[in-house]
Every structure is written in C-alpha cells, then in structure tokens.
Amino acid sequence: MTDTSSTSLGEAVARAAPAPIASRIRGLSDRSMAWLFITPAIALLLAVNIFPLIWAIYLSFTNFRANRPNAALENVGLSNYSRVLNDPNTWQAMQTTAHFVFWTILLQTLIGFSLAYLIDRKFRGHAFWTTIILVPMMLSPAVVGNFWRFLYQPQIGLFNHIVSFLTGIPPSSFEMLGSVRLSPWAIIIVDTWMWTPYVMLICLAGLRSIPDYIYEAAEVDRASLWRQFWSITLPMALPFIMLAILFRGIENFKMFDMVTLLTGGGPGSTTEVASITLKREAFESWRTGRASAFAIILFVAVFGLANIYVKALNKVKQR
Amino acid sequence: MSSVSTAHSVVEPSRTSKRIAASIVIIYAVITMIPLLWIVLTSFKSPPDSISYPPKIVFQPTLEGYCNLFTTRTRQTPDYIASLGEPTSTCDEITRSRNMVIAGASNYWPRFQNSLVIAFGSTFLAVSLGTFAAYGFSRFKIPLAEDLLFFILSTRMMPPIAVAIPIYLMYRQLGLSDTALGMILLYTAVNVSLAVWLLKGFIDEIPREYEEAAMIDGYTRMQAFFKVVLPQATTGIAATAIFCLIFAWNEYAFAVLLTSGAAQTAPPFIPTIIGEGGQDWPAVAAGTTIFVVPILVFTILLRKQLLRGITFGAVRK
Amino acid sequence: MTVQRPAPAKPKRPFFIRRGPMENIATGLIGLGFLMLFQPFLLIFYTWSLVTLLAGTIMFIIVSKFPE
Numbered sequence: 001m002t003d004t005s006s007t008s009l010g011e012a013v014a015r016a017a018p019a020p021i022a023s024r025i026r027g028l029s030d031r032s033m034a035w036l037f038i039t040p041a042i043a044l045l046l047a048v049n050i051f052p053l054i055w056a057i058y059l060s061f062t063n064f065r066a067n068r069p070n071a072a073l074e075n076v077g078l079s080n081y082s083r084v085l086n087d088p089n090t091w092q093a094m095q096t097t098a099h100f101v102f103w104t105i106l107l108q109t110l111i112g113f114s115l116a117y118l119i120d121r122k123f124r125g126h127a128f129w130t131t132i133i134l135v136p137m138m139l140s141p142a143v144v145g146n147f148w149r150f151l152y153q154p155q156i157g158l159f160n161h162i163v164s165f166l167t168g169i170p171p172s173s174f175e176m177l178g179s180v181r182l183s184p185w186a187i188i189i190v191d192t193w194m195w196t197p198y199v200m201l202i203c204l205a206g207l208r209s210i211p212d213y214i215y216e217a218a219e220v221d222r223a224s225l226w227r228q229f230w231s232i233t234l235p236m237a238l239p240f241i242m243l244a245i246l247f248r249g250i251e252n253f254k255m256f257d258m259v260t261l262l263t264g265g266g267p268g269s270t271t272e273v274a275s276i277t278l279k280r281e282a283f284e285s286w287r288t289g290r291a292s293a294f295a296i297i298l299f300v301a302v303f304g305l306a307n308i309y310v311k312a313l314n315k316v317k318q319r
Numbered sequence: 320m321s322s323v324s325t326a327h328s329v330v331e332p333s334r335t336s337k338r339i340a341a342s343i344v345i346i347y348a349v350i351t352m353i354p355l356l357w358i359v360l361t362s363f364k365s366p367p368d369s370i371s372y373p374p375k376i377v378f379q380p381t382l383e384g385y386c387n388l389f390t391t392r393t394r395q396t397p398d399y400i401a402s403l404g405e406p407t408s409t410c411d412e413i414t415r416s417r418n419m420v421i422a423g424a425s426n427y428w429p430r431f432q433n434s435l436v437i438a439f440g441s442t443f444l445a446v447s448l449g450t451f452a453a454y455g456f457s458r459f460k461i462p463l464a465e466d467l468l469f470f471i472l473s474t475r476m477m478p479p480i481a482v483a484i485p486i487y488l489m490y491r492q493l494g495l496s497d498t499a500l501g502m503i504l505l506y507t508a509v510n511v512s513l514a515v516w517l518l519k520g521f522i523d524e525i526p527r528e529y530e531e532a533a534m535i536d537g538y539t540r541m542q543a544f545f546k547v548v549l550p551q552a553t554t555g556i557a558a559t560a561i562f563c564l565i566f567a568w569n570e571y572a573f574a575v576l577l578t579s580g581a582a583q584t585a586p587p588f589i590p591t592i593i594g595e596g597g598q599d600w601p602a603v604a605a606g607t608t609i610f611v612v613p614i615l616v617f618t619i620l621l622r623k624q625l626l627r628g629i630t631f632g633a634v635r636k
Numbered sequence: 637m638t639v640q641r642p643a644p645a646k647p648k649r650p651f652f653i654r655r656g657p658m659e660n661i662a663t664g665l666i667g668l669g670f671l672m673l674f675q676p677f678l679l680i681f682y683t684w685s686l687v688t689l690l691a692g693t694i695m696f697i698i699v700s701k702f703p704e
Contacts, residue, residue, distance in 0.1 A: 037451045125341070134625060275480045
C-alpha cells in the first residue's frame, strides 16, 4: 500500500482534482484547514456532552422533577448542594465507594505489579500467557457482574464450592451476595479479577521501559537483587504504577454496571456506591434537581482526578 | 549474588527464576480462566444440571440452553405434544421432551442485532471524526491544543449516570429515547475522545515528510491526507476501531437508562432472561458465551495494541 | 565552617508563579478534597469537600498555564 502510493505520486498528480477546487482548498490558510479537521469532533462533543452538562448544572439549582416536567420551575439556589452534602445517606454511599476503591486499587496494584514483575522474567511462552490473563478486562462489566452472580450462588455456585474445597467450610453456610459482611468483598473480588490485568499491563510497560544498562551498572556495583528492586525497579516503574492507580481510581469511583448486576446496592444499602445512589435519586425518586447536584459533585471529583491523570500521562509519555 | 551466577548477561534472569515465574503466572492464568470456562460449560448443561448440588463437572452436554435463549416456549399437555407431527429441529425435540412447544422467537436475536448496529454505527462515526481531528491536532498549530485535547479526554471520564440525567431529558425532547440513532450518537461522542487520542499517537508516528513531498508534487492538503496519510495509518485506524467497537459492545449504564425495548442492546437484556421458576442459567450462560466470543477474538487480534489503547496512546511500549 | 559555599543556583522565578510547585499544591488540594469526601469521621469535612475539590481543580487549570 505504502509503496504504490509513493511511487505513483507523479501519475496521481497528473490526474489530480480539477484545478479550481484544488486551488480553492489549497487557498485555505493552514489555520482554517486545522479547524476544518477538528470542528466536527468538537461539535459533536459539545452537543452530546457539554450541552447536557451545562443543562445539568442549571437543573442542579432548581427543584425540577423529570416525572413532572410541567410543574412550575423554581430556583432554589444552592440548597440542592447543601442537602446532598449534609445528607448522611450520600455520605455513607461515599464511604462505601471509598472502601471499594481503596481495596480494589490495593489488591490490583499488588497482584498486578507482581504478575508484571514475573512476566518480565521473559520465560518461554510469556506472550501467550499474558494474552490469556488479559481477557477479563476486555469483557463487559455488566455481563461479568451477571455471571459472577451465578458463581456466587450459595447452593449451586462454583465459588462457594471452591472455597469450601479449600477451607472445609460447608458451601451453603455463607452467602457472598446476601450477607452484609461479605457482599462488599464479593464486589471487590470480581473487580480485582477483572481489572488486575489492566494494572499488570501498564506495570509491565513500566518495567520494560527501564534500560538494561542501569541494571548492568548496578551489577558492577555489586548491588543485591533486593537493593536493585528498591532503588531501580520500583522508582523507575512508579510513574506507570501511578498512571494505572489513577485510572482505576477514576473508573472505580464511578463504578455502576458491575455493582448493579451483582448486588444492586444490596443487601439493604451495604454496597450502594455513589453511582447507584445517584441512579436511585434520579431515576427512581425522580428528584432530578437534587440528583443533578450530586452528579455535578461526582463530576467535579472526577474532573479533578482527570487533571492529575493527564499530568501523569504526560510524565509517562516522556519516557 | 556470586560472581559465578552472573556469568550470563545480568539482564537475562536465571533459569530457576524463570521457571518459578512461569509456574506462578501460568497458575494465575488458569485460575483467571475458570469463571469463563464455567460459563461456557454451563451453557451446554441442561437446567437441572446447571443448578445441581454439588456443581457437576461431568455432564451430558445439550443444546437446551441455546434453544431456550433463542425461543419462547409454552407448556402443553403430553397428549397435545403427541398429536403434533415429527419434530422439525433439534430444538423442537428438546423442547418437547420438557413437555413444552416452541411458541416463537425470543428477544435475544433482535437485541443482539441492536448491539451490532449500534456498535458498528458508532464506531464508524467515531473513527471517521476521530481521524480528521487527530490529523488536525497532529499536523497543525492549533491554539490551546493542549486544553482542547484535555477537554476531549475529560468528556470520556465523566460518570455515565451524571451525563445520563440531562441526556435522558434531551432525548425525550428530541424523540431520540430508545432509538438506535440516539444510542449511536451517544456512543460516538464517548468514543470520539478515545479515537482522537489514540489516532493522534499513530499519526504522530507517520513522518510529515511524506505529505510534504506529496504536496510539493502538487497534491492538495486533502489529497495528501486521503492518499498518503490514511493508507499509512491503516493499522492504527483498525486498532482504534476495535477499541471503539469493544466499548460500544460492552456498554451498559447508558443502555439500561436510555433504552427499554426497540433499541435495547444485549448487555441489559442478558440479565433479564428468565425461565420457569427463576433464572434460566444455561440460557443466560449461552447468551453470555455468544456475546463474549467476538471479544475474545478481538483481544487476540489486538494484543499488541492493547497497551496503547488503555493508556489513550501515551504508552507505546 | 568558614569555607565559602557556592550559592545554590537561584530559580528564575519565585515558586508561586512557577508551574511545577504550584501544580503539586493543586494536586495536594484535590487529594485533600478526596480524603474529605471519603472519610467517615466528620460530616463537616464531607460538606466542605466539594469546595476543596473545586478550588484544587480550578487552581490546577490556572497554574498549568504558568511557565516552568
């Protein structure tokens, strides 16, 4: 493809577009050409993302209810925000989210980095096994949540039977999804199963970005493997680890689909993460104004993290 | 570390450490595949086998799950079933053995088609818009380019439920709720950010000299873009398209909030498959298997580009 | 002790108009906002987390325009 397009250049020029159009397009300044290229994408984003966002900001200052669109719209100022930010239930949802985010990130980073470190030993067949390990992260979180609900069934589920096989606890004596104590962990396990490969892949890139000569120099200095790990491997892979942590943090902060299908926020509200509270507020209680305020709060939090994420991204890019 | 053991290249790990690493990684990979294999196995079980206690590993495979996935059935008396002629298909036979007859097609296939239409439609749009924008960002000096790129990326980071509230209202006004067009537009908007970032990385790697040479030879900028840059960027465009396709294929939050029937995709539908007396797990497993197989194929095709995809093109290995 | 040490190279600008340190402060503010949002101890911290997050984010956007 490449070769033909560059060798036949001369002939192609001869057959080039009719002169008037060509010169008209060539006549455009580079600046207007640039806008011609990027405007369609920006316009779409403005229409489908930014316009709704501004609408949501507007709604968050009103008492609008989507199930009563014709009711009189009243400006309520900041009271939606102050209600959400003083509501013990949403505060509780934030803590549930925090618990989920903290443990998933901790587990995924530990397991993911260890796996990457092992795969970086470049044993035979490592590429094949890496591909196998990567499969879960490509799946749909909703579909994953749904089939793990099957694996977690107390009588018939495979998970309970494997636990019982390993520990001797009878398989029907515990309910991963039905018990207040275990259900947060049920979600953490599924998320870790699904997203550890993500962290692993980025850590692996980090480990591979460390040039060999640094290790060779360390070897000349007779630095122990332990020293090498702490003073070369870890610090040099750290920007990559941070990148993975930030992205997982953002994603899990707004986690919705997997949790909805696993527990739906239950039992009670033990696994009700922020997105589920928001969904209930917006699409079940129909307090649209208040839900919008909550949505803006979540958005500000994610936007703040996204800033840091892009900074981390640029740091990694320079390597 | 004795000096003897460092006779080989220091960067090359020793044989024992390789062997240990290999065994741990392989054990992890096998464990990680168990849930998926279990779903595939379950899809070939009969409903009683799927809920047996303890779970059955050895069982008589049947296509009942797949039959139940694609059909709706009604219970009939044995006399009525005996009065029917020869069964016309395997599914017919299986259904009759359960004292039921096939009443019609289920909603799975229409939902699956919706998934296909919406995923391919939005991918095509997102990649087209994304290629143009990426080229613009890569080759021209655009004022505030950094900020625009960040703005584009940040739209992807928005919590879906937060965006869904105003989108729901907007679509209700425009008559786009529960339409394929509405979903295509929405997924295009979400995917275009990924497409711009990824493709910018790919286009940055194509030397400018190619187009400059073409333009000196008399090509216009547009001709140079279509005839020189696009053929060079084919791999990148294909990889980006697959990423967009996978996102649109897998998406659930928008789909469950904004569609209910006509334009519903497979992910919100699969969990609602219900049989007699509770969830029909073999049918759910069959639906999941069919839904997941394309992703497995794509993962294998994409394995070299995955890293780029998940870091928005920043890490290129 | 009386040995004259070479004066450390002075940064060209004071830190509050340089990008690096100010970005770190903004990052810290966003981090603090998250801690306030997530902590289970005092409702008042949760109440003010949004303001902290907003301040950190706006500051981040502004200082990222500063020269290095």
